[in-house]
Amino acid sequence: MSDGAAGGHNGVERRGVMFVLSSPSGAGKTTLSRMLVKEAAGLQMSVSATTRPMRPGEVEGRDYFFVDRAKFDQMVAAGEFLEWANVFDNCYGTPRAPVEAALASGRDVLFDIDWQGTQQLRSHAPNDVVSVFVLPPSVQALEHRLHTRAQDSHDVIQGRMKKAGDEMSHYDAYDYIVVNDNVGIAFESVKAILRAEQLKRERQIGIDAFVRDMRQQLEG
Ligand SMILES: Nc1nc2c(ncn2[C@@H]2O[C@H](COP(=O)(O)OP(=O)(O)O)[C@@H](O)[C@H]2O)c(=O)[nH]1
Ligand SMILES: Nc1ncnc2c1ncn2[C@@H]1O[C@H](COP(=O)(O)OP(=O)(O)O)[C@@H](O)[C@H]1O
Numbered sequence: 001m002s003d004g005a006a007g008g009h010n011g012v013e014r015r016g017v018m019f020v021l022s023s024p025s026g027a028g029k030t031t032l033s034r035m036l037v038k039e040a041a042g043l044q045m046s047v048s049a050t051t052r053p054m055r056p057g058e059v060e061g062r063d064y065f066f067v068d069r070a071k072f073d074q075m076v077a078a079g080e081f082l083e084w085a086n087v088f089d090n091c092y093g094t095p096r097a098p099v100e101a102a103l104a105s106g107r108d109v110l111f112d113i114d115w116q117g118t119q120q121l122r123s124h125a126p127n128d129v130v131s132v133f134v135l136p137p138s139v140q141a142l143e144h145r146l147h148t149r150a151q152d153s154h155d156v157i158q159g160r161m162k163k164a165g166d167e168m169s170h171y172d173a174y175d176y177i178v179v180n181d182n183v184g185i186a187f188e189s190v191k192a193i194l195r196a197e198q199l200k201r202e203r204q205i206g207i208d209a210f211v212r213d214m215r216q217q218l219e220g
Contacts, residue, residue: 013206016103017197018125019043020111020118021190023134024164025088026146028180032134033112035187040194044102046111049075052090055151065095083113083120088163092117103128108198115170130197132190133174137181139164 023029037045049065051072060066067075072091076084084093094113102109111121122129136142142164146157171177176193180186201207 011206012204012210014106014198015128015203015205016106017108017130017194017203018099018103018111018121018128019108019194019197020113020121020129020131021134022113022115022118022131022167022170022174023180024136024142024167025160026142026149026164027134027136028145028183028186029112029134031183032178032180032187032190033110035183036110036190036194039191040108042106043108043110043194044098046094046099046109046113048092048094048113049081050090050092052088052092057151082124083117085114085116085120087114087116088159094121108194115167115173119173127202130176130193131174132176132178132193133171134186134190135168135171135177135179137179141181 021029021033033045037043047061047063047065049067049072051067051069052064054060054064054066058064069091072084072093075081075093075095080096081093082096082099084091086092092113094111094117099109111117113121118129118131122131136145139161143157143161146152146160152160178186178189178193197203
């Protein structure tokens with residue numbers, strides 16, 4: 001989707017998008033994020049650090065960097081996080097260095113973070129953050145998905161269901177809302193949002209020079 005490592009569109013230099021997907025647990029943001037990273041060239045996933053235990057099937061460094069609380073606190077103290085928050089009694093944080101490197105080289109970055117993290121990112125970089133809130137089609141579907149994912153115990157799932165309402169109440173701070181009923185349709189929607197945001201005039205920082213050059217050719 002993004003056209004090359006420089007993040008350009010038809011050769012026009014572009015400013016990277018900080019693309020945030022949030023949702024109540026089980027609504028499908030991990031699924032949509034993976035699909036997006038596979039398809040959108042030049043989009044890099046931000047891998048968070050967390051103190052929560054690893055789930056079956058998760059991979060260190062791909063899904064999260066799994067750290068203990070002492071290490072997490074040390075990273076906070078050293079200013080290594082762009083943002084961090086406490087979610088479901090565990091700490092989650094976005095490592096700063098990979099995000100800054102990706103944006104500096106014209107790549108887009110995808111964040112799977114909660115509403116607190118989204119707020120913090122937006123306050124640091126209001127012009128670069130584009131946020132999408134993913135909703136389940138119903139409470140029944142949400143519960144069913146948490147069970148079929150089969151990665152959490154019954155108690156953990158009940159806890160996540162209880163907190164889903166709170167998480168959902170923050171939908172109104174997001175730029176876009178996608179209801180994830182049919183996953184293919186939801187994916188098309190998320191992809192369309194990213195593409196449109198990449199093409200925003202103010203993100204195409206090379207567009208002035210591009211047009212100036214053509215005008216000179218036309219006039220000369
Ligand atoms: N603020 C913040 N939230 C995060 C970060 N990483 C993950 N989260 C959020 O923490 C919540 C719990 O994530 P997780 O334990 O993986 O469960 P999931 O929601 O079922 O995928 C989700 O809302 C994530 O979006 C982070 O680095 N910062
Ligand atoms: N549109 C959908 N229809 C049915 N199942 C889905 C859909 N989207 C995701 N799922 C499934 O629901 C479960 C939770 O999705 P996941 O992406 O892990 O959610 P989240 O990251 O928001 O917690 C997974 O088993 C996933 O395969």
